[in-house]
Amino acid sequence: MREDNCIFCKIANGDIPSKALYEDNEFKVILDLGPATKGHALILPKNHYANIYDLPDEAASKAMLLAKKMTIHMTDKLGCDGFNLVQNNGKAAGQTVFHFHLHLIPRYNDDGQTLGWKPLEPTQEELEEIKKVITE
Ligand code: 5GP
Numbered sequence: 001m002r003e004d005n006c007i008f009c010k011i012a013n014g015d016i017p018s019k020a021l022y023e024d025n026e027f028k029v030i031l032d033l034g035p036a037t038k039g040h041a042l043i044l045p046k047n048h049y050a051n052i053y054d055l056p057d058e059a060a061s062k063a064m065l066l067a068k069k070m071t072i073h074m075t076d077k078l079g080c081d082g083f084n085l086v087q088n089n090g091k092a093a094g095q096t097v098f099h100f101h102l103h104l105i106p107r108y109n110d111d112g113q114t115l116g117w118k119p120l121e122p123t124q125e126e127l128e129e130i131k132k133v134i135t136e
Pocket residue numbers: 007011018030031032033034035087088094095096097098
């Protein structure tokens with residue numbers, strides 16, 4: 001299940017070379033070409049799913065289990081001090097490659113990166129309102 005002209009389909013299925021850290025029948029884990037830190041990697045399913053909305057439950061489960069295993073293994077090998085898992089869906093959320101991928105980002109004390117957001121300051125009423133929107 002590949003999509004024409006999808007760079008991650010080509011990488012995940014070996015049509016374009018990459019620095020692969022792990023591979024099985026369903027996933028490839030590669031080094032990111034524009035890393036946030038040393039060791040920044042991407043989990044790619046070999047099948048094409050544009051984002052988490054399209055990702056089947058079974059692939060989602062397997063991706064998270066693989067992320068956990070890779071995090072433990074990479075932390076051991078790299079000696080990093082922390083780890084971010086990042087996953088962007090849609091242009092508004094910063095997605096630039098529209099083939100589902102999960103970022104594995106080793107963090108080092110004083111690595112100078114900031115993966116974060118500017119916290120808003122909602123009132124209790126605003127929190128209650130958004131809670132209602134989501135839960136009702
Ligand atoms: P997004 O912004 O979609 O969550 O992340 C896309 C990521 O893919 C970026 O971190 C970018 O550096 C990486 N990337 C884009 N093209 C390539 C490529 O051809 N090879 C590799 N290894 N990484 C890529």
